[in-house]
Amino acid sequence: MASDQENSPQALEFFAGIGLARIGLQQAGIGVSWANDYEPAKRQMYERQFGAGHFHLGDVGKVAAASLPKNTALAWSSSPCTDLSLAGSRGGLSSGESNAFWQFIRVLTDLGVDRPGMVVLENVVGLGTSHGGDDIAAAIRAFNNLGYSVDVLMIDARRFLPHSRPRLFIVGSVSVPVCVEEGESVLRPSWLNWIYADPTLRTHRMPLPTVPDLLSTGFSELVSSSAGAVVDWWNQERISAFEDSLSAIQLERMILLRQREEVVYRTAYRRTRGGVATWEMRPDDIAGCLRTARGGSSKQAVVELGRGRMRVRWMTPKECAALMGASEFNLGDARVNQALFAFGDAVAVPVVRWLAENYLRPLMTSN
Structure with a gap:
């Protein structure tokens, strides 16, 4: 069972799912002191992996800021992949489960001076283009209004795993890092350039190391390694x-x-x-x-x-876990469909670790 280091920076984890973001953060030396999700089946898998104690089951709309731990460095939100409104449905950020995003903003607002110095919102790539960019612009402005400057990255799990899974990561920081001016890159493709050019948005570009190339093989090896199952x-x-x-x-x-x-x-x-x-x-x-x-x-x-x-x-669920970079995840007696849904709604562990090691921890240190 994994445990958080007492002296490490601590994070709040919204829409925690089964805790794959927590694993990646822990591997980079960032602990998680509070987690929230609304599905009992996910809490069951989360607590089987990490133990009971700080997973709070329920609607984020009912989370009171006064009940959250203080002095946290990061608020991480992996918005549900079933949240199609964030990915481009007609309702945009005002409909469906995307209302949970505004509840996330509400909690951060209510935290006031106890607000974490950094935030991360992870979602599908479609968030970057839905409603002609209005949705992501609204999200950035919401973070700007709370004092965060924002960076936007696209990272595909295929750079670490034999699994095609591109995702957007909106990273907000109260302390603005020394920025870089760059053209198109694999992390910030050209279709995101308008975000940095919009004078109404407060943004930055954190200098980052080269990300690994996309993998072209590896699935057959992954399956063969579990051939005895x-x-x-x-x-x-x-x-x-x-x-x-x-x-x-x-x-x-x-x-x-x-x-x-x-x-x-x-x-x-x-x-x-x-x-x-x-x-x-x-x-x-x-x-x-x-x-x-x-x-x-x-x-x-x-x-x-x-x-x-x-x-x-x-x-199999074990293969799904391996494709998410969590091959040692304790599946216990989880039902097959329960496990498949949980991993399909999660974030890849090595992506979180890379982001935490190369972006979050260095900026926390500089802060």
């Missing part, structure tokens, strides 16, 4: 239906991989095209983005190919 491979009738649903391009890809001498693994999603369910298999040795699995279309299948044969099964 008991899994349920589909029967021939189900595999035939899978094969029959493939498009001509997908079918050709499958045949070529099946003919290889070495065994490889690919991931596949079920799509609906023109009212017909079809399967689409990734061409590379990288897993597709884990999702909040509430139905079959959100679950990812694993396809084993090579030596003249093909087998198919659902991805």
